[in-house]
Amino acid sequence: MAKKKSKRAHINSKKTIMLVSFLVAVICVFVYMLHEKMLSIFKGTTEGVYRTFGFIVSDISVNEQWIQKNIKIKNGDILFVSSAENIFRDVKSNLWVKDLIVHKSLPNKISVSVSRKKAVAVFQENSKFTLIDENGEDIECVDVKKLKDKIPIVAGEGARKEFWLLMKTISRYPTVLNKLNSVSYIRGRRWDLIVSEGITVKLPEKNINESLESLELLLRQPKFNKNTIKIIDLRVKDKVIFSGSKLEHLGEKNKKTV
DSSP: OHHHHHHHHHHHHHHHHHHHHHHHHHHHHHHHHHHHHHHHHHHHHHHHHHHHTTOBOOEEEESOGGGGGGOOOOTTSBTTTSOHHHHHHHHHTSTTEEEEEEEEETTTEEEEEEEEOOEEEEEEETTEEEEEETTSOEEEEOOGGGOOSOOOEEESTTHHHHHHHHHHHHTTOHHHHHHEEEEEEETTTEEEEEETTSOEEEOOSSOHHHHHHHHHHHHHOTTOOGGGOOEEEOOSTTEEEEESSSSOOEEEGGGOOO
8 A cells, every 4th residue: 555655656746847847848938938029129119219319320421432332331220230340340351441440420420431551562472463562461362464553563482571672772763663564583682673665674682773773774765675675684793784686785884875
């Protein structure tokens, strides 16, 4: 008799545990649904308050149109939905952005001010071409055939590190700088320049200022027949060697006639 009562009590205990578990599950579902409903009501109420007091974006000021596509917030959105940090992150995702200021003004205005990076060179690494800004930072990979601006292409092992010193020197010679198409760092020691007429200019390892001065004067000469010259070799001090034409000219630097 005692065993039957014990067995019956055990069965009732299991039923009680199952019932309590079921009730707890029902209560959890109810609480979750109530929570979601309250959030929805609160969100709707908050949105209504913002709209009532005019915190709706209606004035988006951007100083550069090329960045417009990176601004996700639009007129009609609630001003507080997108934080200045989110707008900053979206705009900064554009690799051409140099400096950026985002300002939100109550009740309805957002101002975005950006400056654009300046591409100064295209670095070639095997078949990869990368635009570089004035700080030496990568901007983006490009197809050089589609480049609209005239930007020198830089190649050669170690060129990326030494290029800036070369350009600082070349910048003193406007004609050379204007006609410069590409540069190659040769064996980590010296540079070859390719100017716009397709001429290869071989610079010496050291004291390139004298060579660039000669090149500047030479490229300025209206009678200089650029079509018959393929190479200008300035590696030998006080000598300018031309090759590529039917005749090869060899003369002293200060007595050359072209």
